[in-house]
Amino acid sequence: MKIGVLTSSRADFGIYRPLLNNILTNSDFNLQIIAFGTHLSMFHGNTIEEIRNEGFEVNYIIDSLLISDSSESISTTIGLTIIKFSSFWKANYDQFDIVFCLGDRFEMLAAVLSGVSFGIKFAHIHGGEKTLGAIDNIFRHSITHASYIHFASTEEYKNRIIQILDESDRVYYTGALGLENLNSIQLLDINDFKLKWKIDLAHPTILVTFHPETVNSTLNTFYSEEIAEAILALENFQFLITMPNADTNGNIIRKQFESKFQNCKNIFLVENLGTQSYFTAMKYSKILVGNTSSGIIEAASFKKYVINLGKRQAGRAVSSNIINVEIKKDLIIDSVNNTIPLGEYNGNNIYHNLNDSASSIIINSLKENEANI
Numbered sequence: 001m002k003i004g005v006l007t008s009s010r011a012d013f014g015i016y017r018p019l020l021n022n023i024l025t026n027s028d029f030n031l032q033i034i035a036f037g038t039h040l041s042m043f044h045g046n047t048i049e050e051i052r053n054e055g056f057e058v059n060y061i062i063d064s065l066l067i068s069d070s071s072e073s074i075s076t077t078i079g080l081t082i083i084k085f086s087s088f089w090k091a092n093y094d095q096f097d098i099v100f101c102l103g104d105r106f107e108m109l110a111a112v113l114s115g116v117s118f119g120i121k122f123a124h125i126h127g128g129e130k131t132l133g134a135i136d137n138i139f140r141h142s143i144t145h146a147s148y149i150h151f152a153s154t155e156e157y158k159n160r161i162i163q164i165l166d167e168s169d170r171v172y173y174t175g176a177l178g179l180e181n182l183n184s185i186q187l188l189d190i191n192d193f194k195l196k197w198k199i200d201l202a203h204p205t206i207l208v209t210f211h212p213e214t215v216n217s218t219l220n221t222f223y224s225e226e227i228a229e230a231i232l233a234l235e236n237f238q239f240l241i242t243m244p245n246a247d248t249n250g251n252i253i254r255k256q257f258e259s260k261f262q263n264c265k266n267i268f269l270v271e272n273l274g275t276q277s278y279f280t281a282m283k284y285s286k287i288l289v290g291n292t293s294s295g296i297i298e299a300a301s302f303k304k305y306v307i308n309l310g311k312r313q314a315g316r317a318v319s320s321n322i323i324n325v326e327i328k329k330d331l332i333i334d335s336v337n338n339t340i341p342l343g344e345y346n347g348n349n350i351y352h353n354l355n356d357s358a359s360s361i362i363i364n365s366l367k368e369n370e371a372n373i
Contacts, residue, residue: 001028002030003096006099007036008039014278015125016102017275018184021359022363034059035060047272069250086114098123098366100123103136122146123149123150123366124143126157128152132215153174157317181279197270201284204286208231210292224257233333240268279298287305291309305321306321307332309326310327321347323339
């Protein structure tokens with residue numbers, strides 16, 4: 001079976017990794033990776049090299065991402081990506097039996113939409129989810145409609161996909177694929193992390209990732225100011241901040257943080273930690289603060305509480321380690337000071353499938369449907 005995998009960012013590649021390894025070790029499959037989006041951007045760390053450094057071959061490269069993050073640029077990027085992928089699918093549609101897509105990024109939607117008229121069968125991972133504070137909600141459900149087979153991270157999301165499609169064929173509950181990385185990736189110790197990043201996680205550290213809210217993007221300037229002022233006030237802690245992704249107005253947050261924290265010795269801004277270092281930082285941090293999906297999905301498995309800011313993740317199913325807080329300086333400060341003393345989170349992670357690994361379920365599902373793929 002000829003399997004294509006669309007990867008547009010550091011985030012989806014990290015989630016894909018267990019599946020890619022499973023495909024590579026299975027003689028029934030031929031893997032071909034299609035890289036595009038922020039993988040090709042020096043501004044976002046040129047993460048295509050991370051794919052290669054992991055030992056994977058990048059078979060196809062499609063460059064269509066604009067540097068600007070204005071609303072017009074995002075829409076233009078969608079159009080340009082559709083055009084670029086239209087030519088790609090025309091030349092290569094017969095090279096794939098199934099093509100994996102993941103999540104809810106605008107450039108992922110464009111790659112998928114352009115393949116529909118060529119009869120490409122898409123396999124969608126992480127469909128059925130809800131994020132009311134991000135326009136990604138629209139992109140995700142659109143990808144679901146365009147896909148042939150579906151792999152949901154919870155039973156609730158599986159049922160939502162069935163509702164969206166009004167059919168239950170080829171819809172599977174797998175659990176969150178990215179959680180398999182916890183078992184397969186050897187994390188760094190504190191000394192190795194310090195050597196690599198010049199950051200000592202032995203100090204009380206808070207891991208921060210904040211992406212723009214894209215439903216009401218006019219508030220991102222206010223939000224970034226409130227978060228920055230809260231961080232500056234929490235001077236007893238060390239902050240490791242990973243930079244926002246390529247969403248509408250993400251540069252507003254980026255520039256705010258770069259300006260506010262440029263002379264702060266206890267605050268570190270990192271463009272891209274990579275999966276190994278990011279999970280290492282999560283392991284040794286006291287808590288997480290921000291609005292990233294990794295806080296919702298992975299943090300519970302690291303026994304971490306998460307202060308989830310604002311509405312970007314509103315509507316997602318969450319474990320009981322998630323503490324929702326409005327984006328206001330004083331509320332953020334109070335939440336950090338109240339959460340740190342709680343220590344480790346000892347509850348369950350609702351995204352963990354106890355019955356089987358997500359990658360195994362996906363592989364077996366492909367084999368079950370092989371006659372129709």
